[in-house]
Amino acid sequence: MSEIDLTPLKPAIESYIPLGRSGLLPALHAAQKIYGWLPQVVAGEVAKLLHVPLADVHGVIEFYSLYYNEQVGKTFIRVCTDPACALKGADRLLDHLCNHYDVKPGQTTEDLSLTIERSPCLGLCEQAPAVWTMDDGQWTVGDGEKEDDRPRSSVYGQIRELTSNCGEGTTTLAKYGEYSAYKKAMTLKPEDVIAEIKASGLVGRGGAAFPTGVKWEGAAEADGTQKYVVCNADESEPGTFKDRILLLDDPHRTIEGMCVAAYAIGASKGYIYIRGEYPYIVPVLENAIIEARDAGYLGEKFDIEIRVGAGAYICGEETALFESIEGKRGFPRVKPPFPTTNGLFDKPTIINNVETLCNVPLIISKGSTEYRRIGTEKSPGSKLFCVSGDVVKPGLYEVEFGVTLRDLIIMASGVASKKSLKAVLFGGAAGAFATSEHLDVKLTFEDLRSAGLPLGSGVVMVFDETRDIRDVLKRLGKFFAHESCGKCYPCQMGTQRQMEILNRVAVGDALPDDYVRLEDVGWTMTDASLCGLGQTAASAVLSAMKLWPELFKDEGGGMKDEKKKVSKVSEAAKKPVVKKEVSKVSKVSKAMKKVSKVKPKAVKKVTKAAAKIKKKTTTKTTKKK
Amino acid sequence: MTISFLMDGKEVIVEENKTLLEVARENGIDIPTICFHEVTTANALCRICVVEVEGQRVLQPACIVKAAAGMKVQTRSEKVIRARKTILEMLSSTMDLSEAPEIQTMMREYGADTSRFPDAERRESDVIDDNPMYIRDYSKCLLCWRCVQVCAEDAQYTFAINFDGRGFETQIGTFFDKTIPETSCVLCGQCVAVCPTGALKPKREYLLEQGMSPQEISVLNTGRKKRKA
Numbered sequence: 001m002s003e004i005d006l007t008p009l010k011p012a013i014e015s016y017i018p019l020g021r022s023g024l025l026p027a028l029h030a031a032q033k034i035y036g037w038l039p040q041v042v043a044g045e046v047a048k049l050l051h052v053p054l055a056d057v058h059g060v061i062e063f064y065s066l067y068y069n070e071q072v073g074k075t076f077i078r079v080c081t082d083p084a085c086a087l088k089g090a091d092r093l094l095d096h097l098c099n100h101y102d103v104k105p106g107q108t109t110e111d112l113s114l115t116i117e118r119s120p121c122l123g124l125c126e127q128a129p130a131v132w133t134m135d136d137g138q139w140t141v142g143d144g145e146k147e148d149d150r151p152r153s154s155v156y157g158q159i160r161e162l163t164s165n166c167g168e169g170t171t172t173l174a175k176y177g178e179y180s181a182y183k184k185a186m187t188l189k190p191e192d193v194i195a196e197i198k199a200s201g202l203v204g205r206g207g208a209a210f211p212t213g214v215k216w217e218g219a220a221e222a223d224g225t226q227k228y229v230v231c232n233a234d235e236s237e238p239g240t241f242k243d244r245i246l247l248l249d250d251p252h253r254t255i256e257g258m259c260v261a262a263y264a265i266g267a268s269k270g271y272i273y274i275r276g277e278y279p280y281i282v283p284v285l286e287n288a289i290i291e292a293r294d295a296g297y298l299g300e301k302f303d304i305e306i307r308v309g310a311g312a313y314i315c316g317e318e319t320a321l322f323e324s325i326e327g328k329r330g331f332p333r334v335k336p337p338f339p340t341t342n343g344l345f346d347k348p349t350i351i352n353n354v355e356t357l358c359n360v361p362l363i364i365s366k367g368s369t370e371y372r373r374i375g376t377e378k379s380p381g382s383k384l385f386c387v388s389g390d391v392v393k394p395g396l397y398e399v400e401f402g403v404t405l406r407d408l409i410i411m412a413s414g415v416a417s418k419k420s421l422k423a424v425l426f427g428g429a430a431g432a433f434a435t436s437e438h439l440d441v442k443l444t445f446e447d448l449r450s451a452g453l454p455l456g457s458g459v460v461m462v463f464d465e466t467r468d469i470r471d472v473l474k475r476l477g478k479f480f481a482h483e484s485c486g487k488c489y490p491c492q493m494g495t496q497r498q499m500e501i502l503n504r505v506a507v508g509d510a511l512p513d514d515y516v517r518l519e520d521v522g523w524t525m526t527d528a529s530l531c532g533l534g535q536t537a538a539s540a541v542l543s544a545m546k547l548w549p550e551l552f553k554d555e556g557g558g559m560k561d562e563k564k565k566v567s568k569v570s571e572a573a574k575k576p577v578v579k580k581e582v583s584k585v586s587k588v589s590k591a592m593k594k595v596s597k598v599k600p601k602a603v604k605k606v607t608k609a610a611a612k613i614k615k616k617t618t619t620k621t622t623k624k625k
Numbered sequence: 626m627t628i629s630f631l632m633d634g635k636e637v638i639v640e641e642n643k644t645l646l647e648v649a650r651e652n653g654i655d656i657p658t659i660c661f662h663e664v665t666t667a668n669a670l671c672r673i674c675v676v677e678v679e680g681q682r683v684l685q686p687a688c689i690v691k692a693a694a695g696m697k698v699q700t701r702s703e704k705v706i707r708a709r710k711t712i713l714e715m716l717s718s719t720m721d722l723s724e725a726p727e728i729q730t731m732m733r734e735y736g737a738d739t740s741r742f743p744d745a746e747r748r749e750s751d752v753i754d755d756n757p758m759y760i761r762d763y764s765k766c767l768l769c770w771r772c773v774q775v776c777a778e779d780a781q782y783t784f785a786i787n788f789d790g791r792g793f794e795t796q797i798g799t800f801f802d803k804t805i806p807e808t809s810c811v812l813c814g815q816c817v818a819v820c821p822t823g824a825l826k827p828k829r830e831y832l833l834e835q836g837m838s839p840q841e842i843s844v845l846n847t848g849r850k851k852r853k854a
Contacts, residue, residue: 040801053777053784054800055808062789062798069801312791329788334669334689486768486788486795488670489659490708493715496793497742504744511743524711527684527704528672535683 004041008034013049021052022345024060024327028067029308033137037068052327063329063485064310066276073108073115076134081118082238082479083425083472084125084388084461093129094118120313120479121238121429122277124151125388125461126395132277139279150280153245154395156411159374161382162358163398166249170284173291176252181361182259182297193264194220197360199368201380206232206316206353207430207456208532209445212360215350218340220265222348227267229258229302230325230344230351233274233281234309234316237428238479239459242384243354245396247274247281250358251288255297255304257357260364262302265350270304273321276311313483317531318343318351320485331487332531355384355458375401379444383455389425389462390416399443406439408460419464423547427456429476430536432543433469454539469544470506470551477502480537491534494525498538505552515552519545630696637692645687645698646674656700657709657731660769661688662819665779668770673712673731677702684708710735718742719793721765724823728767750796752831756805758812760831763796765824772797772816772825785810 012030016023027046032038038061047057061067079085079094094116098104101114108115124130124141133140141151155167165171185193198213219227231254235243247254258270274281285306292298307325309315315324319333322344343349359381363371372380379401385408388394392413399408405424415421424434431454434441441451448455463472477499484495501518504510511517522538522545529535545552629638632645632654639648644667649656659671669686678685679697684704692698699705713732717739722728732739753761776783785808789798799808817825832842 043801053787053809055784055787055798058798058800059787059789063791065791329791334686481792484792486790486792487668488672489712489716489768490672492768492793492795493712493719497715497718497745500742500745517741520707520711521715523704524708528675528708528712529683530670530672530686 004035004039006041006045009042009045010049013046017049019327020050021327022325023050024052024057025064025307025310025324028057028061029310032067036074037071039071040069043069050327056328059329060327064276064312065482066309066311071108071112073113074136075114077114077116078119078122078132079105079116080120080122080124080128080130080132081475082121082429083475084121084239085128085130086471086475087389087463087467088128090129093131119277120311120482121236121240123235123241123244123275125239125241125386126154127151128388128394141280150248151244153249154393155245155249155398156393156395157385157398158400158403158411159382159398161362161374161398162246162253162355162384163250163396165253166245166396168249170248170288171250171252173252173288173295176250178295179252179256179259179292179297179361181364182256182263185260185263185364190220190264190266193260193364196368197264197363200359200363200371201368201378202356202359202363203445204353205355205359205384205458207237207427207454209455212352212356215340215352216261216264218338219267219343219348219350222341224348225266226269226345226347227265228344228347228349229261229265229267229270230318230321230349231258231270231272231354231357232316232318232321232351233272233278233354234321235354235457236275236277236313236316236483237430237457237459238476239386239388239425239428239461240457241386241388242396242458244278244281246354246358246384247278248284251285252292253358253361254354255288255292257352257360258304259292259297259302260360261350261352261357265348267350268302270302271307271325271344272304273307273309273315273325275315276309279308282306282308312485313479314485314531314533317533320531321351322349329485331485332533334530353457376442376444376446378446383443383458385443385458385460387412387460387462390419390464390467391462392416401444402442404440404442405434405460408443409439409462412462415462415464417464419466421462422465422467423463423469425459425461425463425472425540427454428459428461429479430454430533430539431456431459432539433547435547452543468506469548470502473541473544474499474502474506476540480533484533484537488528488530488534490525490528491530491537494521494529494534495537497521498525498541502541510552515545515549518552628692628694630692630694630698632698633700639692641692643692645676645685645690645692648692649687649700654700656687657734658688659728659767659821660771662769662771662821665771665774665819668774671712671767671769673709675705675708676700677705706735710737713737714739714741716767718745718747720748720767720822721762722767722822724765725767725821727821746793748793748796754828754831756810756812757828758814759805759817759828760826761797761805762824762826765822766797767822767824768795768797769821771819771821775815775819776810780815781811781813783809783811783813786816 013027016027031042043057047054061069081090103109103116105118122130122132153167155163194216202212203209233243289304312330314320315330317332320330324330339349375381382398383401385397387397421436426432426434434453441447481495481499484491486492498521501514522542525534525538626641627638628641656674659673667688669689674687675684676687677699714737750763773786776786786797789796
């Protein structure tokens with residue numbers, strides 16, 4: 001430890017010191033950039049300079065998967081193995097890399113030259129398999145075909161409203177033109193701007209589909225002089241990549257949307273919270289913000305700060321995102337109170353998804369009547385769909401609300417390799433499966449709702465007839481277990497138990513009661529979890545169980561009998577009578593005996609500890625400067 | 626001002642601004658709780674106190690949701706029972722609840738099957754005996770957060786402990802796993818007092834359980850005096 005030179009640290013984090021605790025994530029990012037990881041002395045110094053308790057700093061480092069408190073390789077390769085990438089051979093790619101470099105996933109080579117890690121969705125699903133490489137601080141993403149260190153943007157569809165500036169590199173302010181919608185908005189009263197947004201029928205595009213105008217109105221009417229506008233760019237839903245393209249290719253549209261929002265609710269400060277897996281977007285946004293300041297759109301009245309996440313899907317949940325900006329672990333808060341009255345720093349806040357904000361300049365420029373000319377009565381405007389998986393032409397598709405799933409798949413030139421369709425995962429990991437029976441469902445909020453499908457974040461992940469849905473479910477299970485924050489019991493333990501059962505199902509090793517067990521875990525998470533993550537962590541699984549119950553049956557069948565048994569149990573539970581304690585006790589001790597035999601965790605810990613020791617010794621001998 | 630609403634089909638008239646849990650307790654209706662404690666901020670994280678409120682998409686935690694006029698609350702609906710029972714079964718598959726009699730009673734009451742999840746990964750760790758005042762046995766920890774809360778803003782403002790890991794892998798921990806004497810801990814004992822499962826335990830109680838006699842313990846002189854000397 002004593003070899004670590006702390007002199008470059010203070011200058012690097014100087015600007016975050018006045019922010020106090022809220023400066024913690026940016027400070028840790030800056031520190032990790034210098035040292036490659038976060039050694040104890042560095043974390044301690046950050047704590048001291050920012051006046052944050054040591055234990056809390058450690059808690060934050062432990063929460064975010066892109067912070068490392070042990071030394072990692074100079075080169076870092078992250079391979080996405082979530083469903084869309086798995087379809088394109090991500091596992092083989094990972095195996096190949098690991099074999100080639102003689103290292104296991106999650107491990108660092110002895111000479112500290114390389115770490116290879118399995119990664120949750122990198123938001124590059126249309127160019128799967130996705131790999132994110134960090135080579136001595138230099139990021140590379142995509143499929144290895146390097147293009148100015150940024151991924152390609154494949155933009156297609158029926159219309160180009162939201163995506164009019166996408167597909168040909170970053171749109172500068174000169175090319176974007178003046179913020180005419182913002183200028184127009186400022187000639188109106190703030191309440192008239194809100195009325196226009198309400199009249200447009202715009203609802204949130206992040207997944208929850210809450211009416212945007214109503215949200216704005218709530219914050220505008222809330223007491224308080226300090227209000228915030230937050231752009232949620234923590235796009236992490238597996239299968240989603242629309243915000244990546246919108247921000248990378250057309251950053252000013254989002255910024256202009258935020259300016260209009262700020263004017264409407266009387267906010268003086270805005271934040272764009274972007275996921276840590278999109279490092280290449282940060283300089284693009286920084287530059288766009290400078291351009292907007294120079295042009296006088298941002299400045300004293302309203303300005304924007306960028307915040308970069310550090311690997312936590314949960315931070316896409318609005319209150320967890322606030323906690324993260326405030327420098328804490330991304331634990332979602334209980335609601336109410338809602339963000340419109342008690343949001344960021346407990347102040348009235350509106351938080352909107354990137355795509356939602358991109359609709360705002362269109363609505364204000366055209367007027368709500370003109371905006372509603374496309375789409376349907378209940379789902380006006382256009383929608384972005386992230387099409388990935390087994391289609392000929394994966395990419396971002398902008399379509400009018402009201403086209404059918406069939407239309408969309410035809411636009412993507414159909415199912416790849418002339419195979420037929422098995423299923424479509426709708427709305428992401430937190431979504432639901434559709435089959436060929438749903439091909440003629442119109443892609444609108446109302447039609448999808450009645451078909452029992454969520455629009456979610458616009459994910460349309462296509463699986464051909466040869467694909468094994470159980471493998472997809474196994475990956476979704478792993479994803480949620482990895483991303484649960486651990487706050488509420490149903491999700492903290494439910495995502496783990498769900499993953500364990502899905503792992504058994506995937507290898508055809510389901511236990512006799514697994515169907516009912518999976519259902520109980522799924523519904524408990526859905527009904528009783530604290531936030532949207534837990535409430536949707538079983539959504540795709542439960543939909544698959546309905547569509548393909550045979551996949552979850554054990555070899556011997558007998559599912560129906562199990563169901564009967566469980567309903568009996570819950571009948572008994574309804575009557576709060578303590579009975580037959582003796583037999584129950586013997587059951588307990590039986591269970592204990594069983595459990596004491598199984599000690600996977602302990603074994604894991606030992607290997608972990610062994611790995612740590614090994615690393616520590618190598619660190620000493622190879623000492624990196 | 627008073628309000629009136631329905632709880633389990635019966636009309637209750639209560640003062641405004643009370644939680645559903647308070648109202649239930651005043652009316653002799655049993656709603657179980659695990660993480661809830663009078664002295665700590667309610668975080669509604671164990672979800673064992675969830676109830677069904679008509680018109681709400683998901684179950685509501687009774688410990689923080691306020692009673693409102695016209696509300697229709699079911700404290701033991703089918704959904705509620707399934708959630709409570711499954712949470713209890715997952716708890717018993719995860720940690721050692723042998724010293725949590727209240728939760729054991731709850732499990733019997735809800736007919737929770739303690740072996741519901743075979744081959745389930747458990748959270749196990751060795752007992753940490755690193756200070757003269759208390760031991761930490763995180764195999765028994767059910768992450769109610771009370772210790773972290775009383776160590777921080779809910780009482781002591783000491784900030785000695787926080788969280789390690791995330792999700793199922795979460796554990797209470799110190800800065801880079803330092804021993805308690807190396808942290809800001811002032812050995813106030815409040816965390817031990819609020820622990821519901823024996824994960825935190827006075828050192829002497831632990832030693833007695835380990836088979837040491839009171840006499841042997843008394844000559845150990847493990848008190849603070851010795852530490853200073």
